[in-house]
Amino acid sequence: MQRDVLADAAPFEDSQAPPKAGLTPREAAMNKEEETVLWRALEQVPEAYRVPLILYYREGQSVERVGHALGLSADAVRQRLSRGRRMLKREVAGFVEQSLERTRPGKDFTLGVLAVLPKLASFGAAAPGKAGAPAARSGGLRSLLGVKQAVAAGGAAFAVIVLAAAFYLYASRPDMSKLASASSHHLILASEPVMEPAQDRFNDSPSEEASLSPLPADEAPTVATEPQQTTGKPRVIHFPEDRFLGTLSVQTRPMSRRYRLGPNYDWFDEWEYLGPAQGDVTVPADMPVRLSVARTALRDLSPLSELGPYDLSGVYISYPRSSGQGSGEAILRHLRGLTGLRILYLCNVDAAGHSLGFLENFRELEELQIVAGYFDNSSLRYIERLESLQALLLTGGFVTDAALAGLGKLQLLRELQITADNIAGPGLTELDSIKFLKLDGAMYGDEALRYLKEMDSLRSLTLFGSTFQLSDKGLAHLSSLVNLEELRLVHMRTITDAGIVHLLPLRSLKLLDLHNNPVTDRGLAHIATMQSLEDLTLPYTGITDAGLACVAELEGLRRLRARGNCPADPTEAGAFTDRGLVYLSRLKNLEELVISSGIGITDMGLEYLAKLPNLRRLTLMANGLTENGLAALATSTSLRRLQVNGPITISGISRLNALRDLEFLRAGPAVVQDYSGLNLAALTKLENLSISCHGEGLRDEDLACLANLTRLKWLQGIGGSALSDRGMAHIEKLTALERLNIRGDLITDKGLSYLANMRAMNHLSVQGNITDRGLRHLENLDALRNLKIDSPYPFSRATIERLFRELPCLNTFNGESIGYGSGPLPPTDDE
Known part of the structure; x- marks a missing residue:
């Protein structure tokens, strides 16, 4: 009691x-x-x-x-x-x-x-x-x-x-x-003042947002004179005690990507959840801090103006689409004192006109992303003053080539991603320091590539989108980029085998992405001569075992993605067979393999893959697999991440318990329940787990082995008709969870009580017999951004309103976007 x-x-x-x-x-x-x-x-x-x-x-x-x-x-x-x-x-x-x-x-x-x-x-x-x-x-x-x-x-x-x-x-x-x-x-x-805890700081009155013309002199941000020094000691950031501003993360490991704007193939980046941005927050020694602003804080960001110049390393602000675009002027005026900021991310924000003038003295800003917002020529004129800027992403704006050329003043700018339908290409010639470039827009085409020939510094180039008017002839303009190391031609349906010939002079090329292009085995015969390649992505169709034989000639290849198509008919062989895997087994330096096929790939092919000495990541989708094949994979000494799809059983998945260093495991979506009892208890390094069954699904006893997997951050696809609150109790100690997707016909309000201490949770989906009372158990999940509760019982309006008040970071509830004006709401009579 x-x-x-x-x-x-x-x-x-x-x-x-x-x-x-x-x-x-x-x-x-x-x-x-x-x-x-x-x-x-x-x-x-x-x-x-x-x-x-x-x-x-x-x-x-x-x-x-x-x-x-x-x-x-x-x-x-x-x-x-x-x-x-x-x-x-x-x-x-x-x-x-x-x-x-x-x-x-x-x-x-x-x-x-x-x-x-x-x-x-x-x-x-x-x-x-x-x-x-x-x-x-x-x-x-x-x-x-x-x-x-x-x-x-x-x-x-x-x-x-x-x-x-x-x-x-x-x-x-x-x-x-x-x-x-x-x-x-x-x-x-x-009115005599009284003693109060020093950390209590209140700011209940939202500031009025004044419209701006050019940035007034008295509004100009103060230039920071002293950068933050590493002290080797924890520090304290003073947020308002009565306002929840969002969630905080700390950078615990170096960036794993070569480029800031490049694709990140890791499921978990270098940032880890720290806690809510409210009251006095202690930050571990010398760790950069990132703030993701909560939905409810968007109406008044004035508390950010009270922070020190170097309190935050990054700020992420995203306006819900249902609320329209956020005002860049209203947002950035409150950030002008954070002059030590290094990363700024704005999504669905209007940054046109003089909005970015508030960033004029951000002398240390290294990365700026304006995603799905709006920008114009005036925006670029302010951006070109950010002398430390290294990476810039702009999507959704309207600028001219002349304004684009102004970015050439930024001597440290190395990465640029821009989506604009009115840029033809001449402005690119002034960007002589750019190493990473990603272009997407209707006016880009063969002529635009002509301007790239003068960009000697370019090392990574991505041409994206079916609207990009590019042909085989246009690829000839790239042949002079002898220093180019990465080339991604994504959704280019007009590139054929003939165009691949123009890429042969690129002797420094290490990465080639032909995602969703009509290149066939014949084109791969040309690619086989490009011995500098280390990373190759093949088209979905047109490639067979013969093409894999050509790929096997690339002795230095480390990453291969041959997604192909997994046939809907479970009796079809598919594009690749065991013969293709035999060819790939020659690639002794291969670290990552993604491959899809039908019944042509069997347990025998997996025996060859298991012998690859450096294979760390394997994604295998094939209809010819059994638990014997998984037993063969379990002999690998190098695997860290495994995704497998096929007619496999619970006992087959349990064979993987021998992979003690596994960090990522995804099985499904058609795992067969054989009542053998799931056993993954030895995988204590696991951070991401997904097991999707058909039919009856998982049982409570299957979840017992998860109790000690305390490193888990993602747990998805977990469900079964017999799954109940008893199964939910097995995951109660997994407090590092950030994503959870679970369903069970016997899960009730009590089952949600086992989630109450999962403070890092940001995505949650639960299917069960949940009522208003059950939602109360989720009110301390401050980081929760997306919530889906599938229940036969309707939720009262008062309960939903209370939920919105208690979860200020919540962006979507049951698939519907929550506008930033949704809360806090007045208390209801039943509270």
Whole structure:
């Protein structure tokens, strides 16, 4: 039985602090009225938030002691304190507002409030309280509402008006008519500041967004003079205590990609979840921090202007499409003080005109991405002043070649990805420092490639899209790029075997991507002579075992993607057979292989693949596999990531338990349940797991082996008709999970309770018998962005509104996008 943590606490009305010596009856009456207002408001706050407030402020317990008493983490206590204070403020404000409407205060009240306002200037000079110390016992209402010694002018005005209003309500009562003419002196006494935890910082009033012409001189950002030094010690970032701004991640390992804008074939990048951006956040020593701004914070980003220049390394802002494009001016004016920022990502944001002028002094910005937004020539004129910029991605704008040429001033710019339908190509000739270039647009074609011949620095080139008007003849313009190392020709349906001949002079080429192009085995015969190749992606169709024989001539090949097509008819052989795998077994340097076929690939072919000494990643989709083939793969000493699809069984998957260093495993979507019991308990390094069964699916006992796989970040495809809450209990300790997709006919609200501590979760999909009560268990998942709950029971409007309030990062719910104006919503009667 859970103990009552408030059992020993004195009743609120009986636990008043001893009156100060010399208090007049008027002052004592004011204090009493203040407590009455507070108690009425507290009664309306849900118990989950009321209890931490009382323990922290009335009982004087620390955050740690409150957490211990309630069985919560320190972060959860801070979150509940912050939300509780917000609820309390709403209740007090509503109570005062209703009362003022009834009583219509006269000039005495107005004069009293005006007399208090001059004293606000002196608040800022008060010495701050000790960090983390509970609030002083006197002034319960002021303490809980967040009035501090170092209060900002707006917050102080709110607090004083509330206190003055409380005094007026008291003074206007018939039995206190003699006190109705109280002088402003006593109102000033009532506004005396109280001690508060130093980390509590409030900013409840959203700033008004003024429209901008060219950036005014007085709005210009301050240039940072000192870069952040590595100290080898943890540091603290001070976010508002009462505002949830988003989620934080820290960079724990170096970037694995060669280029910032290049494709990332790793399922997990170098960033790991740290926690919510709220209150004081401790950052591990010398780790860069990235902020992903929450949906609910988009309406007022002014708290970002209070951060230090080097507090954040990256900021990611994405506006929901359902809300229209975000205003670049309204956003970036609040970022202008973050002059030490290195990465800025803006999605669905209008960055045209003078918006980017706020970034003019971002001397250390290295990467800027404006995705699916809007930009124009004016945008580029500001971008060309970002002297440290190394990578630039722009999609969805309208610029001219002349404006594009202006980027040539950026001597450090190495990567550019731009989508624009009105660029013909001349502007590219001025970009003589670019190494990575990705182009997509209707006006690009053979003539545009003519301008690339002068880009001697180019090392990686991607031409993307079926609208790109490129032919075999146009590829001839690339033959002079002798330093080119990567070439991606994606969705180019007009490139044939004849065009491949023009690529033969590219003796430095290491990567060639022919994704969805009509190149055949004949074209691969030309490619076989390009011995510099290390990475090759083949077209979906037109390639057979004969083509793989040509590929096997590339002795230095490390990565091969031969996706082909897995025939719908399970009796078809498919494009590749075991013979093709025999050819590929000659590639002793091969590290990654993706291959798809029909029944032509069998267990025998897998025996050849298992002998490849350096094969680390294997994606195999074939209809001729059995558990014996998986047993052969289990003998590999190098495999780290495995994706397999075919008529395999649970016992076959359990054979993979011998791959102790496996980090990624995906099996399905047609795994057969043979009731042998899944066993993957030895795969303790696993970070990503997906097992999709047909028919009955997985059972509760199959999930038992997952309990110790504490490194898991993604768990998907898990489901079965017999899966219940008992199976959910097996994954309760997997608190590193970021994505979970699970279904079970017997999963209930109790099953969701096992997910309550998965604070890193950002994508969650659950199918079961879930009700309104079950959704309450998800309210602490601060990082949750996408949520899908498939249940036969409808959810009430009040429950959904509450969910939106409690999950400010939530972008989609049951497939529908949530606009940034969706919350917070007023509490409903049933809360």
